[in-house]
Amino acid sequence: MTVPMLQLENVVVDFDGFKAIDDLSLTIESGSMTVVIGPNGAGKSTMCDSIIGRVRPASGRVLFHGAEIQAESEHAIVGRGICRKFQTPGVLVALSVIDNLAIAATRDRNWWACFSRKGEAEARARAEEILEQIGLTDRRDTLAGNLSHGEKQWLEIGMVVATDAELLLLDEPTAGMGASESSQTATLVRSLLGKHAVLVIDHDIDFVSQLGGHVVVLHQGRLLREGTLEQIRADEEVAAIYLGRAK
Numbered sequence: 742m743t744v745p746m747l748q749l750e751n752v753v754v755d756f757d758g759f760k761a762i763d764d765l766s767l768t769i770e771s772g773s774m775t776v777v778i779g780p781n782g783a784g785k786s787t788m789c790d791s792i793i794g795r796v797r798p799a800s801g802r803v804l805f806h807g808a809e810i811q812a813e814s815e816h817a818i819v820g821r822g823i824c825r826k827f828q829t830p831g832v833l834v835a836l837s838v839i840d841n842l843a844i845a846a847t848r849d850r851n852w853w854a855c856f857s858r859k860g861e862a863e864a865r866a867r868a869e870e871i872l873e874q875i876g877l878t879d880r881r882d883t884l885a886g887n888l889s890h891g892e893k894q895w896l897e898i899g900m901v902v903a904t905d906a907e908l909l910l911l912d913e914p915t916a917g918m919g920a921s922e923s924s925q926t927a928t929l930v931r932s933l934l935g936k937h938a939v940l941v942i943d944h945d946i947d948f949v950s951q952l953g954g955h956v957v958v959l960h961q962g963r964l965l966r967e968g969t970l971e972q973i974r975a976d977e978e979v980a981a982i983y984l985g986r987a988k
C-alpha cells in the first residue's frame with residue numbers, strides 16, 4: 742500500500758476553547774491539485790497554518806510521506822518540501838524579477854544552507870526557466886516593485902516554485918486580480934502539477950472551475966464535502982451555506 746504524500750488525521754486546532762479546525766481529516770496525493778473553499782472563518786488559513794507548523798494541533802496528526810510533522814518547526818517542514826505563498830506578495834521590491842527568482846532558487850532548504858548554497862550558475866539557470874514558466878520573460882530586468890499587482894503574484898508563485906518544494910500551498914493567489922489575470926493564474930498553477938502537488942485556497946468560483954482540481958469545502962472548521970466542482974455545485978447543503986451566500 743502506498744503512503745499518501747500528505748495526510749491530516751483528525752486534526753483539531755483550538756484557540757482558547759474555540760475550535761478553528763475541528764476533527765479534520767484530508768489526504769493529498771503527490772502531483773495533485775486540491776482546492777479548498779469555504780465561507781469566511783471556515784478555517785482554511787488555519788488548516789494551512791497547521792500543515793506548515795505555524796499553529797500546533799491540540800490533537801490529531803499531520804503526516805508527510807508517513808512521517809509525523811505536526812510538532813516540527815516551520816523551518817524543518819520547509820526542509821521537507823512544503824512551501825507556502827501568502828495572500829500578500831512578499832517579493833523583494835528593490836531587486837529585479839530575475840534576481841528575486843535566483844535568490845529563491847539559491848536558498849537551500851536544508852539546515853546547512855549556509856555551507857551548501859547551490860551554485861550561482863545553477864540557480865540563475867533555474868531562475869531563467871521559471872521566468873518563462875510564469876510568463877514574465879519581458880519583465881526580466883524590471884524591479885519587482887514596479888510590477889503590477891498580478892505580476893507580483895506570479896513572481897511570488899515563481900519564487901515558491903524555485904524552492905523545488907513538493908507541496909505548494911497558495912493562499913488566494915488571485916486576490917486583487919481581474920478575470921483575465923485570474924485565468925492566466927489558473928493556467929500557471931495547472932502547469933505546476935505533476936512535479937508539484939498544489940493546495941489552493943480561493944473564494945473565486947470561476948477561478949476554481951478553471952483550476953479543475955479536487956474541491957474540499959470547509960465549514961466551521963470541519964470538512965463539509967469533497968469532490969469535483971460539479972458535485973460540490975450540485976450539493977444543496979453547500980449551496981445553502983456557501984455558494985448561495987456568495988451569489
Ligand SMILES: Nc1ncnc2c1ncn2[C@@H]1O[C@H](COP(=O)(O)OP(=O)(O)OP(=O)(O)O)[C@@H](O)[C@H]1O
Nearest residue numbers: 756759760761779780781782783784785786787788
Ligand atoms: N490566532 C487566532 N486566535 C483566535 N482565533 C483565531 C486565530 N486565527 C484564526 N482564528 C479564528 O479561527 C476561525 C478560522 O479562521 P481562518 O482565518 O482559518 O478562516 P478562513 O477560512 O481562512 O477565513 P477567510 O476566508 O476569512 O480568510 C475564525 O473564526 C478566526 O477568527
